[in-house]
Each structure stands twice: as structure tokens, then as C-alpha cells.
Amino acid sequence: MKKLILLMVLLLIPTMVIADSVTVKVGVVGENNEQWEQLIIPTLKEEGIEIELVKFSDYVVPNQALFDGEVDLNAFQHHNFLNNWNETHGGDLVAIADTLIAPLCVYSEKIKSIDELKEGDSIAIMNDPVNEARALRMLESNGLIKLREDTTELATVADIVENKLNLVFVEMEAALTASALHDPQIAAGFLNGTHARDAGYKNVDALLIEQYDPDNKDMQGIVNVIAAKKDRVDEPAFARIIEIYHSEEMRELFAEVYADIYLPAF
Numbered sequence: 001m002k003k004l005i006l007l008m009v010l011l012l013i014p015t016m017v018i019a020d021s022v023t024v025k026v027g028v029v030g031e032n033n034e035q036w037e038q039l040i041i042p043t044l045k046e047e048g049i050e051i052e053l054v055k056f057s058d059y060v061v062p063n064q065a066l067f068d069g070e071v072d073l074n075a076f077q078h079h080n081f082l083n084n085w086n087e088t089h090g091g092d093l094v095a096i097a098d099t100l101i102a103p104l105c106v107y108s109e110k111i112k113s114i115d116e117l118k119e120g121d122s123i124a125i126m127n128d129p130v131n132e133a134r135a136l137r138m139l140e141s142n143g144l145i146k147l148r149e150d151t152t153e154l155a156t157v158a159d160i161v162e163n164k165l166n167l168v169f170v171e172m173e174a175a176l177t178a179s180a181l182h183d184p185q186i187a188a189g190f191l192n193g194t195h196a197r198d199a200g201y202k203n204v205d206a207l208l209i210e211q212y213d214p215d216n217k218d219m220q221g222i223v224n225v226i227a228a229k230k231d232r233v234d235e236p237a238f239a240r241i242i243e244i245y246h247s248e249e250m251r252e253l254f255a256e257v258y259a260d261i262y263l264p265a266f
Contacts, residue, residue: 021048022237027062027074030194034257037223040178080130080221094227097242102193105206114207124180124189129154135190223265
């Protein structure tokens with residue numbers, strides 16, 4: 001009788017695992033997904049949580065896909081970008097966890113120092129409001145341009161009041177600035193961590209690096225996040241993802257894989 005009961009239990013176990021299994025689709029941008037592929041996915045698979053990475057090539061689609069329910073989470077943007085998207089699209093997406101800091105950098109295939117920029121040189125710059133503003137603030141802090149005193153957080157090239165080298169700003173989608181560096185007409189360009197790493201650049205190669213001060217509350221907006229819809233933030237599978245992302249094992253992975261590219265924000 002005991003053997004029969006044991007056999008019945010063993011037969012039921014696979015069914016129970018399948019019934020309790022969960023699939024979470026996570027929208028990401030680019031190919032820098034080692035934190036998911038090497039740690040989160042294999043760890044949660046053992047618990048019956050399947051993580052499916054849905055890869056996007058730009059910053060335009062992932063939030064709409066999350067809003068429309070095509071993915072369950074996304075992990076590609078910082079607080080400022082998410083907040084701006086919600087404001088302009090009437091969204092209800094929420095940051096459920098901080099992940100990393102990806103400093104904005106200026107790279108070039110033509111010059112070795114920012115001091116080598118010449119009169120009328122062209123600079124490739126992102127065209128989304130948040131990252132364009134970050135780029136312009138970097139140039140202003142390095143004395144290359146001056147913005148209007150009453151400029152809002154979302155500064156644009158139209159807010160430039162002084163441009164001593166008459167630099168030309170070529171605005172484009174963030175995914176395109178890396179390839180623009182090989183354009184003979186582009187002297188330098190802004191890249192963020194994801195696209196820089198995909199293109200083979202590291203922070204040490206940069207002419208300028210955005211300086212992150214963890215004690216400056218005004219800079220908390222550039223911390224990257226995992227985002228979810230407001231009505232789903234308390235799902236247990238999401239909580240487990242956050243626990244693993246904020247683990248000591250993840251810190252070790254960052255030190256090994258993302259050194260000189262990303263900083264952990266946990």
C-alpha cells in the first residue's frame with residue numbers, strides 16, 4: 001500500500017510543477033543580457049519560472065509592448081526615460097527595481113581627445129528628449145556649449161545659447177549613434193552603455209564620461225530599472241527576479257562581466 005501511495009505521489013509531481021510553472025516575458029534592448037542569461041534564467045528555471053527574453057533593437061517599442069501586454073516586464077531604461085514615457089503616452093508603467101547605472105559617454109573614431117574638436121564639427125546625439133538632455137548637460141559641464149538659464153530638465157539643441165565651436169548636432173535614434181561614428185562627417189557621438197558595449201566600446205575608450213554621484217538626488221533619474229504595469233507589481237515571480245538581481249551573486253557577475261561598462265545600482 002505504501003509503495004502504491006509513493007508511486008501516485010511521484011506521478012503527480014511533474015503535473016504539479018507544470019501547473020505551477022510561470023513564464024515571464026522580459027523586454028530588453030541589445031545583446032548585453034548576461035545578468036539574465038547567466039544567473040536569473042537558470043536559477044529561476046529550477047523553481048518553475050521560465051524567463052523569455054524578448055529583444056528589441058530600439059527604445060521606441062519596449063514600453064508600448066509592456067503597456068499592451070506583449071511582455072510582462074522590461075529592463076532597458078532609466079527612471080527619467082520611464083517617467084517621460086508615462087507622461088507623454090498616458091502610461092501606468094512602474095519601476096519595481098533599480099538595476100544598474102550606464103554612464104553616457106562620448107566616443108570617436110576620428111579624434112583621441114575632446115580638445116581636438118574643431119570649428120563646425122558634427123556630433124551624433126540621441127533624439128529622445130531625456131538622453132538628448134543628458135548629452136547636452138555633459139557638453140555644458142565641459143564648457144563646449146551653454147544652455148539657456150531657464151531651460152527645463154529636458155533641454156534640446158534649441159536651448160543652446162552659446163556654441164563656441166559652432167558644433168553641429170546630428171540628432172538620431174540612440175541605436176544609430178554607434179554606426180554614425182564611422183560616418184566621415186561625424187567627429188564624435190554619444191553612446192549609452194548598451195549600444196556602446198554592442199559596438200565594442202568601453203568606458204576607458206571614451207572622450208567624456210557622465211559622472212554619477214550616488215549622493216546627488218538629482219542624478220537618481222539615470223538609474224536603470226525593471227518596469228512593470230502598475231496592476232502587476234506584486235506578482236511573486238517578479239519578486240523572485242528582483243531578489244536574484246539584487247543578490248551578491250549578481251554583484252560578482254557585474255564585476256566579472258560588466259567591469260568598466262555598468263555599475264550595479266543595488
